[in-house]
Amino acid sequence: MKWTVPFVDLPRQFSILEEELLTETKRVLSSGSFILREDVERFEERIAAYLGVKYIIGVNSGTDALFMCLLTLRLKPGDEVITVAHTFVATIASIVHCGGRPVMVDISDDFNMDVRKLEQAITPRTRAIIPVHMNGRLCDMEEILRIARKHDLPVIEDAAQSIGASLHKRMAGSFGRAGCFSLHPLKSLGVGGDGGFVATDDGSLADYLRALRNHGQREKGVFSFYGLNSRLDNLHAAMALVKLKYLPEWLDKRRTLAERYESALLDIKEIKLPPGPGAIGERFDVFNSYVIRTARREELKRHLASAGVEVFSFWFPPVHHHEGLGLGHWSLPKTERISAEVVSLPIYPELIHEKQDHVIREIRRFFKNG
Numbered sequence: 001m002k003w004t005v006p007f008v009d010l011p012r013q014f015s016i017l018e019e020e021l022l023t024e025t026k027r028v029l030s031s032g033s034f035i036l037r038e039d040v041e042r043f044e045e046r047i048a049a050y051l052g053v054k055y056i057i058g059v060n061s062g063t064d065a066l067f068m069c070l071l072t073l074r075l076k077p078g079d080e081v082i083t084v085a086h087t088f089v090a091t092i093a094s095i096v097h098c099g100g101r102p103v104m105v106d107i108s109d110d111f112n113m114d115v116r117k118l119e120q121a122i123t124p125r126t127r128a129i130i131p132v133h134m135n136g137r138l139c140d141m142e143e144i145l146r147i148a149r150k151h152d153l154p155v156i157e158d159a160a161q162s163i164g165a166s167l168h169k170r171m172a173g174s175f176g177r178a179g180c181f182s183l184h185p186l187k188s189l190g191v192g193g194d195g196g197f198v199a200t201d202d203g204s205l206a207d208y209l210r211a212l213r214n215h216g217q218r219e220k221g222v223f224s225f226y227g228l229n230s231r232l233d234n235l236h237a238a239m240a241l242v243k244l245k246y247l248p249e250w251l252d253k254r255r256t257l258a259e260r261y262e263s264a265l266l267d268i269k270e271i272k273l274p275p276g277p278g279a280i281g282e283r284f285d286v287f288n289s290y291v292i293r294t295a296r297r298e299e300l301k302r303h304l305a306s307a308g309v310e311v312f313s314f315w316f317p318p319v320h321h322h323e324g325l326g327l328g329h330w331s332l333p334k335t336e337r338i339s340a341e342v343v344s345l346p347i348y349p350e351l352i353h354e355k356q357d358h359v360i361r362e363i364r365r366f367f368k369n370g
């Protein structure tokens with residue numbers, strides 16, 4: 001189907017950056033340097049400067065970034081790691097693959113962990129907390145860090161959806177022991193395939209992860225322990241470096257689009273909007289997604305599809321309701337209610353205002369406010 005307004009428009013992004021991306025691709029391909037070379041190093045340096053952290057370790061995906069950080073906890077059977085169910089399944093999978101038991105805290109209206117429910121989830125078996133910064137908005141990190149310090153627990157941030165978001169000018173992924181990021185094409189900074197990285201200020205963690213991603217080699221040819229093959233490809237690093245230059249401008253565009261959705265939809269009583277970009281002064285939300293809520297979700301989706309607007313309800317059913325995952329015993333009322341109501345609207349730097357106006361017009365028409 002040819003959409004009037006697609007959910008994302010990666011071909012358009014490519015056509016804008018075509019010359020630069022092809023030049024870089026040709027340079028890398030003709031150099032023959034593919035694994036852990038200069039582009040990866042340069043990417044790691046630039047991202048470290050951008051996020052204000054000491055070390056960046058490029059890996060294969062956001063999923064591996066989480067998995068590798070969780071491995072360092074050396075979990076024993078019965079050990080618990082606290083997170084949320086309103087997240088991509090990879091957050092929870094990383095806990096389970098490392099032998100831990102995921103403990104889920106319910107969320108608030110801003111789609112992030114409800115910090116009022118965090119402390120009661122801590123038990124003597126708790127080994128770490130993974131806050132997930134959903135949709136480009138930071139969790140209440142001050143409160144999470146306060147509770148984590150009180151109980152002497154490490155915090156590993158899932159910042160896959162929130163590169164560039166900040167709280168009091170501190171960047172997502174720079175609060176905890178480690179921040180995990182994704183370079184998946186649907187994230188604000190995406191490459192032509194899978195990629196990810198870990199951000200940390202902890203030098204020994206950085207050294208360990210660098211060896212872990214490369215078969216346990218602390219130095220070339222010496223296998224210090226059993227590692228993985230989870231490296232960021234040099235070609236993807238070169239691509240990410242091209243896009244990183246544009247990232248601040250792209251995030252501003254996302255915020256402008258969010259502002260436009262907000263002012264155009266604010267008066268419709270049947271929908272609940274996410275916190276807007278201007279709502280709280282000390283926050284810088286980056287709107288990796290713009291997620292509205294409505295009780296008439298399915299009808300609205302059908303109406304928008306018939307008007308050529310592509311939308312998604314990514315978090316339905318919620319992760320803990322997927323039978324194969326064995327999490328059915330969890331009851332998370334807010335997560336469940338929100339999951340039944342969410343609609344992700346198109347939001348990306350290449351979305352021109354005329355097209356966004358079409359989405360707005362159709363939403364207003366559906367609710368008879370047009």
Ligand SMILES: *Cc1c(COP(=O)(O)O)cnc(C)c1O
Nearest residue numbers: 061062063088090160182183184
């Ligand atoms: C995308 C995403 C991941 C996984 O990242 P990949 O690079 O696709 O492996 C993890 N957590 C969240 C919240 C995500 O949105």
